[in-house]
Amino acid sequence: xxxAVPGKLLSTQGEDPLERSGRVSFGGVIKEVSLACTPxxxxxxxxxxxxxxxxxxxxxxxxxxxxRYLRAMGELEGLGAETATSPP
Amino acid sequence: xxxxxxxxxxxxxxxxxxAIARTxxxxxxxMEICGGQTHAIVKFGLDELLPxxxxxxxxxxxxxxxxxxxxxxxxxxLSLRPGVTLCSFGDMLRVPGSGIDLLTAxxxxxxxxxxxxxxxxxxLAREHPGREVVFFAVGxxxxxxxxxxxxxxxxxxxxxxxxxxxSHVLVPxxxxxxxxxxxxxxxxxxxxxxxxAVMGTGEYGPIAREFGAxxxxxxxxxxxxxxxxxxxxxxxxxxxxxxxxxxxxVVRPEGNKAAxxxxxxxxxxxxxxxxxxxxxxxxxxALRQEFADYDAxxxxxxxxxxxxxxxxxxxxxxxRGLKKPFxxxxxxxxxxxxxxxxAPMVSSEGACAAYHRYRLRSRSETAA
Numbered sequence: 499x500x501x502a503v504p505g506k507l508l509s510t511q512g513e514d515p516l517e518r519s520g521r522v523s524f525g526g527v528i529k530e531v532s533l534a535c536t537p538x539x540x541x542x543x544x545x546x547x548x549x550x551x552x553x554x555x556x557x558x559x560x561x562x563x564x565x566r567y568l569r570a571m572g573e574l575e576g577l578g579a580e581t582a583t584s585p586p
Numbered sequence: 587x588x589x590x591x592x593x594x595x596x597x598x599x600x601x602x603x604x605a606i607a608r609t610x611x612x613x614x615x616x617m618e619i620c621g622g623q624t625h626a627i628v629k630f631g632l633d634e635l636l637p638x639x640x641x642x643x644x645x646x647x648x649x650x651x652x653x654x655x656x657x658x659x660x661x662x663x664l665s666l667r668p669g670v671t672l673c674s675f676g677d678m679l680r681v682p683g684s685g686i687d688l689l690t691a692x693x694x695x696x697x698x699x700x701x702x703x704x705x706x707x708x709x710l711a712r713e714h715p716g717r718e719v720v721f722f723a724v725g726x727x728x729x730x731x732x733x734x735x736x737x738x739x740x741x742x743x744x745x746x747x748x749x750x751x752x753s754h755v756l757v758p759x760x761x762x763x764x765x766x767x768x769x770x771x772x773x774x775x776x777x778x779x780x781x782x783a784v785m786g787t788g789e790y791g792p793i794a795r796e797f798g799a800x801x802x803x804x805x806x807x808x809x810x811x812x813x814x815x816x817x818x819x820x821x822x823x824x825x826x827x828x829x830x831x832x833x834x835x836v837v838r839p840e841g842n843k844a845a846x847x848x849x850x851x852x853x854x855x856x857x858x859x860x861x862x863x864x865x866x867x868x869x870x871x872a873l874r875q876e877f878a879d880y881d882a883x884x885x886x887x888x889x890x891x892x893x894x895x896x897x898x899x900x901x902x903x904x905x906r907g908l909k910k911p912f913x914x915x916x917x918x919x920x921x922x923x924x925x926x927x928x929a930p931m932v933s934s935e936g937a938c939a940a941y942h943r944y945r946l947r948s949r950s951e952t953a954a
Contacts, residue, residue: 499649499677499935500622500728500780501806504589515844516738525587532705535731535845544589546783546836549675550703551732553845554783554836556589561835565592568809572601 502548504556505529507541522547589835593807594630602812603635609819610639615771616818617764617907619757620778621648621935622806628940630808640819643771643907644937646760647778649724649753650677651901651929651936652860657753658683660888661722664751665696667886671714673699673707674722677933682926688722704736711740711748720882723750726757728780730871731845734852737873737880749882754871755858757781758789763866764906765797772907774818776804776811779833784849786841790829798827805833852877861929862902899928904937911941918942 505522510533512518518533522545529547533539536552545552618624624644627633633642646652662683665672672688679688679700692698697717701707704721711719723733733754740748757778764772777790782803790801800821804814814832821828831837849871858870873881882888898916903909911917911930921927923939930936934943 499675499724499933500620500647500726500778502728502780502783504587506588516735516742532732532735534735535842535848537844546780548728548780549732550705551735553728553731553780553842554838557835561589564813564835568598568601568813571605572598 500548502546502553504544504546505531507539507543507545507552509541510539520545520552522552590807593805593809595809598809599632599635599812602809602816606640606812606816606819607637609816609823610637611823613639613641614773614819614822615641615643615907616774616776616815617643617645617772618776618804618811619645619647619761620781620806621651621933621937622780623647623776623778623804623811624937625935625940626806626808626811628944631944632808632811635812636815640815642815644904645764645775645907646860646863646905647726647757648930648933648935649726649729649755650675650681650933651905652755652863653678653681653724653753653929654859654861655682655684656859656890656893657751658687659685660883661720661751662686662688662691662696663888664720664882664886665691665698666694669716670718670720671697671699671710672720672722673701673710675724676700677935678722678724680926681929681932704733705739708736708739708743708745708748711745712743715747718747718749721748721750722753724753726755726778726781727785727849728778728783730754730849730853731784731842734848737852737877738848740880741877749880749885750873751882752853752872753858754853755860756855756869756871758793759866759869760860760863761793761801762797763863763869765793765799767906769908770906772799774800774822775802776814776818777801779803779805779810779837782831782833782837782841784842784845786846787829787831787837787839788841794827794829800827801829803829803831803833803837805836862899862905864902897927899930901928901930904930911938912945914938918946
């Protein structure tokens with residue numbers, strides 16, 4: 499029920515806070531979405547959409563930070579495995 | 587799709603599963619709150635990647651599963667009135683009340699419609715001024731902004747024929763109820779990421795401290811879920827009970843201020859009956875007095891129906907993580923997605939429906 503899908507904001511229309519909306523592309527499928535809860539969303543942003551309303555703007559820097567951390571963990575693990583299997 | 591595909595990377599999933607196996611030195615039981623997380627865990631088989639020491643139990647985070655039978659009976663009664671169009675999300679239409687479900691009411695002549703968004707219900711009211719359009723508003727905090735916005739738009743447009751049956755539920759009070767129960771098994775939580783996207787993380791600190799349970803805000807893709815679980819297990823092993831955010835690309839500590847303002851304008855906190863769990867204080871949202879005109883039970887003079895007697899469904903034990911779906915004698919026999927005895931078998935996010943869809947075959951193979 500709390501399913502929300504990230505999509506790329508293509509354009510916005512309307513100035514009134516309650517009525518502001520945007521066209522959002524979900525992998526090529528384009529839908530009209532309310533931007534009443536994301537007044538700062540601009541074209542090019544990825545917004546997270548739930549039942550026709552954008553509830554958050556996806557923070558690309560935070561996403562990249564997570565991947566840096568996870569990749570480092572993967573490399574460490576690879577290193578650990580090598581150490582364990584390589585002959586002394 | 588960006589921000590989805592990369593979180594299903596199998597190498598990262600294996601890395602995280604390896605880290606979890608090395609981290610968990612003692613047995614731990616962790617509950618994922620949200621039904622969307624439950625669905626992903628069972629669909630992708632994430633629980634089968636975990637070491638035996640780690641048990642994931644599935645929480646009550648499926649709003650249609652916890653909507654009381656009495657509330658559904660009210661919606662059904664409204665849908666059978668001449669002149670009324672009753673609309674709701676697809677999942678809600680197949681959950682039985684004390685007798686029939688809304689789709690059966692439709693077969694009996696009720697005007698029942700499935701909508702994608704509450705804003706679609708407002709559009710129906712605008713396009714059909716001769717009909718009373720009632721939206722059956724269910725959901726957690728995630729859905730509350732959209733439902734509140736529907737009321738604000740109807741008021742602004744002066745639509746006299748739009749109203750709601752509001753069955754909104756709130757997550758943190760349910761977490762308290764689960765942790766405070768004498769037979770509780772849950773030692774840590776994966777909090778529901780999209781609830782936190784709206785509400786922020788401020789409500790969880792007091793719960794983590796009071797019950798000594800770590801709470802990690804977690805997303806919905808395989809990498810998200812395993813990262814949340816790893817961070818929860820690290821806390822458990824270290825004896826810490828803090829709030830962490832493992833879904834920072836979406837969740838800010840303060841939540842979404844604009845969304846919270848809209849919700850606060852339209853709704854107020856009330857006590858709520860949860861199906862299978864009973865009444866939980868301060869765990870629901872209802873329309874504020876100034877929006878009473880949009881309150882469908884009041885508009886149509888409906889009285890609270892009598893409490894339905896409990897049936898064979900053990901949803902209360904499922905939703906608190908005390909039993910797995912396989913442990914129910916009716917699972918897969920008298921209770922199936924086509925003929926559900928209770929709500930967890932109806933919604934794709936219900937634990938029973940997820941097990942029925944993804945686990946029935948592997949279980950019969952094991953048995954063979």
